[in-house]
Amino acid sequence: MPPIQRERLNQLDVARLARVSTATVSRTINNVPTVNPVLARRVLRVIEQVGYYPNTQARALVSGRSRIFGLLVSEISNPFFPEIVQTFTQLGVKHNYEILLTSVERDANGLEIAARRMIERRVDGVAILTFGPDDSLIEILKNGYVPVFSVDIDSPEQLLKTVHVDYQHGIRQAVQHLAAFGHVRIAFVSGPPLLRSAATRKTAFQDCMTEIGLKTSRETFVQGDHTLEGGMKAMRELAAMRNPPSAVVCSNDLTAIGVMRQAFELSLEVPRDLSVVGFDDIHLAQFMVPPLTTVQMSPTEIADTAFRALLECMECEPHRFSRNVKVIKTNLVLRHSTALLSKRRMKNGGT
Numbered sequence: 001m002p003p004i005q006r007e008r009l010n011q012l013d014v015a016r017l018a019r020v021s022t023a024t025v026s027r028t029i030n031n032v033p034t035v036n037p038v039l040a041r042r043v044l045r046v047i048e049q050v051g052y053y054p055n056t057q058a059r060a061l062v063s064g065r066s067r068i069f070g071l072l073v074s075e076i077s078n079p080f081f082p083e084i085v086q087t088f089t090q091l092g093v094k095h096n097y098e099i100l101l102t103s104v105e106r107d108a109n110g111l112e113i114a115a116r117r118m119i120e121r122r123v124d125g126v127a128i129l130t131f132g133p134d135d136s137l138i139e140i141l142k143n144g145y146v147p148v149f150s151v152d153i154d155s156p157e158q159l160l161k162t163v164h165v166d167y168q169h170g171i172r173q174a175v176q177h178l179a180a181f182g183h184v185r186i187a188f189v190s191g192p193p194l195l196r197s198a199a200t201r202k203t204a205f206q207d208c209m210t211e212i213g214l215k216t217s218r219e220t221f222v223q224g225d226h227t228l229e230g231g232m233k234a235m236r237e238l239a240a241m242r243n244p245p246s247a248v249v250c251s252n253d254l255t256a257i258g259v260m261r262q263a264f265e266l267s268l269e270v271p272r273d274l275s276v277v278g279f280d281d282i283h284l285a286q287f288m289v290p291p292l293t294t295v296q297m298s299p300t301e302i303a304d305t306a307f308r309a310l311l312e313c314m315e316c317e318p319h320r321f322s323r324n325v326k327v328i329k330t331n332l333v334l335r336h337s338t339a340l341l342s343k344r345r346m347k348n349g350g351t
Contacts, residue, residue, distance in 0.1 A: 009050060018046040068098045069310055070118040070126035070146075072137070075226060076103040078254055079282040080299055084129055087303035095311060097124075104130060115140040125149065125310035129302065131197035147313040149306045152196060161309040163302065163326045165197070168204040170295035170330030174249055174277045175208040177293075177332060182341035183247040183275060187220040189234040189259065191251035198226065201251050201279060220245055224255045231258020232265075239266050246274065246341055253278035253285050253294055260288065260337065271339035281333050291335035301328055 011029075015022045020039050027035040028043040071088050073081045085101060092099040100121055102114045115137050118126050125147040128134050134150055141148050142159045153162045178186055188205045191198025202221070209216050222237050224230040231254065238244055239262075250256035256278030260270050270276050270290060278285060278294035285292040305326055 014043065014046055014050070017050065018043045066098075066122045066124055067096060068100055068121060068123045069307070070100045070102065070121075070123040072102050072104055072114055072118075072126065072128045072130055074104055074130040074132060078226065078252070079284055080252070080280045081129075083283070083299035084303045087300045088127065088307055091304065091307040095307075111137045112140060115144075119144040119146060125313055127303075127306035127310060129306060132195050147310060149309045151302070152200070161313065163305050163309075163328055165297060165302075165328045165330065167197070167201050167297075167330055168208065170279070170297070170332055171201060171204040171249070172208045172211070173332035174293075174295055175205065175214070176212065177334070178247045178249070178275060178277065178338065179212055179214060181247075181275065181338060183245075184214060184341075185220065185243065185245045185247075186214065187222060187238055187245035187248040188216075189222045189224040189231065189248060189250045189255050191224055191226045191255070193223070195226070198251050205249055224251060226252045226254055228254050228258040228261070231255035231260075232262040233258075235259045235262035235266070239263075239268070247277070247338070248274065249277045249279075251279055253280045253282045253292065256292055256294065256337075257284070257288060260292070271337050272342060275338040277332075277338060279330075285333075286335065288337070290337050293335045293338045294333055295330050296333045297330045298328065 011022050011025045015025045018025065018039075020043060024035060024039050025043050028040045029047075069088075069092060071085065073084060075081055081103075089099045089101075091097075100118065100123055102117065104110050104114050111134070118141065123146060126141055127149040128137060129151060131151055134153075138148050138150060138153070138160065142157070145159070147159050147161070149161045149163075151162065152164055153160065155162070175186065186209065188202060190202045193199065206216055219241060222234040224234050231250065234250075234255065235258070238248065238259075248256075248259060250259060256276050259274075259276055263270050263274055263276075268274055276292065278292050279297070280299075281294045281296035285294050305328070
């Protein structure tokens with residue numbers, strides 16, 4: 001076989017070396033079932049020998065598909081989101097899809113730029129896993145006829161697929177667990193107010209407290225921002241209260257870890273002086289001292305659901321799209337950051 005400059009290889013070169021037409025090469029590369037098996041094997045053998053890589057842009061023009069999925073996440077510094085990215089990209093490799101990853105900030109201009117970028121790259125679909133107010137972003141993508149997957153969105157439209165997270169199930173378990181340990185005054189550190197999932201978690205906590213007859217007050221709801229620093233700041237506010245809570249539920253694990261760190265700085269021992277519950281169950285949670293009790297929400301399950309929903313959009317006719325909305329459960333994972341209300345606290349009225 002005569003030497004060929006690899007960086008200049010094209011389908012014409014492969015066709016000449018395999019002694020077939022360029023049409024046969026194209027059909028083989030695109031897995032057209034009607035191509036002669038003998039010729040297909042010959043083409044694939046040449047491709048392997050010379051190290052030919054198809055021009056994906058050219059293939060996209062012919063097939064009308066880019067084989068690119070977009071993935072939008074936020075708070076990339078939060079360990080929860082890299083787990084989503086890892087699962088989504090692994091599925092992309094398995095199904096021969098490239099993943100265009102964008103981490104977006106909470107501003108309208110940044111969201112619009114991200115959406116435009118996805119449309120310009122002619123992505124086959126976009127998974128928006130920011131857990132935020134993404135209505136404008138979804139609208140831009142739908143107007144560009146791009147299938148979209150998002151979380152906790154209600155819509156019957158064909159271009160939009162969704163999944164719902166049952167935040168209340170896990171938070172109810174957390175509240176009941178703390179109540180069973182004798183805690184009455186339980187605080188909640190929330191997330192950013194504009195974040196849809198954070199607002200839902202806060203509401204779920206309040207509802208679950210009411211269910212079992214425990215009172216909440218304005219001061220026991222502390223504003224956080226889903227960061228370590230926000231958790232530390234919240235702990236300082238809790239400790240400064242005239243009647244500090246004996247337990248705290250946090251809107252995410254980073255907040256809970258920040259609370260635990262600041263408790264250490266204030267010479268408070270977790271869980272003897274303060275029981276702490278997080279949310280997400282990031283990998284780091286089990287390595288805290290003490291290991292963090294938290295509500296588990298599986299990033300792997302969310303990423304898997306998102307990818308397979310977009311894949312279904314590519315493989316099915318619009319009228320055959322599944323209308324079933326999957327519900328992802330949350331569950332409490334018990335570790336060692338919660339304990340029985342101390343006797344000293346009980347003598348002071350159970351608070």
